[in-house]
Amino acid sequence: MTTVPSGGDPVTAVPSRWLVRRCARPSARLRLYCFPHSGGLPGEYLSWFEALADVECWGVQSPGRGSRIAETPLRDVHRMVEEFLGVFAPPQEPYAFFGHSLGALVAFETARALRDRGAPQPRFLLLSSCPPPAAPRDGRHLADLDDAGLLALTEERYGPLPADPALLALVMPLYRADLAAYETYRYRPGPPLGLPVRVVGGDQDTTGDVLAGWGRETTGPFGVSLLPGGHFYLRGRPQRRELLRITGELLHD
Template identity: 45%
Template sequence: MTAFSGTAGPRWGLCATHNPFAAVRMYCFPHSGGMPGEYMRWSQRLPEAEVWGVQLPGRGSRLAEPPFTELPDLVGAVVDGVEFGEPFVLFGHSLGALLAYETAAELVRRELPLPEALVLSASPAPHLLTRPASAADLDDDALAAAIARDCGPSHIDPDPEVRALLFGALRADLEVVRSFPARPPLPLNLPVTVLGGSQDSDPPASLAAWNEYTAGPFEFRMFEGDHFYFREQPDEFFASLAEVLRQCVARRLQR
């Protein structure tokens, strides 16, 4: 086993089960308005990995901090704030998929250690991304309707105070998506695995288009379910994720 050489800072990374001698470390970027708690619990299903949830400002333990609204600023702060312990994998769901890819691209630009692989979930490739309306143009009811349209009404907490906290982070995250640059794909020389739900609002072809963003191996798999398909098909999902992690370890041992 390989011991990790770095640690996530207390503000940016949260880990439920520390395992410094795990075969690989996985950093999980949450969806819009999301927090890392759900992803941290994945360590129970992935014993070969030390799983970290990335905690963004404006939510959870960082609620008092203003959230980022510009993609370059957010990605730069992530790379400044997290010392990624090798070997590592970046996972991102929805908005988190965009952040995971951009974080990897920023690591390339800074000539820093790169992830063994990217796992991108429930997000169209950036050049097919639909830029949302400005958060300033949406009142709470319109924002709730947009969430229900994309994720289903069950994902909206009815408590007014909880909704107010959630919507603050969501509005900032909408602006982050709006700031995503419209530019040709920057292919990374990394293995990329893309996962999605067959009943999600984005067509499968828009997820498969991530193959334009890697010069390395590419895998694409759909599961039965909606935007949060991994909650509906946990056994299949974790089996696929564990296989990705095993492939990363095997490739590293062959070097």
């Protein structure tokens, strides 16, 4: 089965509908699982990280995304984690998680759930454009806006959506559900992880002091990087190169 992400390149679905990849790299040093942002498709991240020759990239595709667009999207971060872990088994090879925005919360909570189950942990977490999980949500309830208001907000944050009304009707439920998942997320206190965590953000979107709050969530090595740009700083080519450099650094540490 194949799907076509926004970049236009085919993505091959593996037996679980939750995971997609473009190519297999059996000799890769690391399996990197990418959790997308609100309304995002995993193919966007696969096309970037596959520039690292010793990494095999997987995209996490929840209901309502990509080839699962006809399914009802999930509206709760913890339920996303539980359903994903119903089909995901950590590989024997080293693996890591990358998550952007909402995806950072899902990646973090997935790592905590695996730890609590006694499963092998990711080698590292690379988290992007997301305040620390214990930080209060902003309480704006954007997911409750009417369609016109939600469309305007989504295009302001993420860029133009499809002009075709039929296609728009398909993708808007995903944006609404993802916003609801982010806005209703509540942090559950627990022991910190024991693995490396690196957090990256755009200097027009956040501050290093805010992102430093993630350091309370691990006893392992921790670092913060600010790159030029806003919430989607990583769509700039120089910023993406730096993100790949950071990934390679984590891989070889």
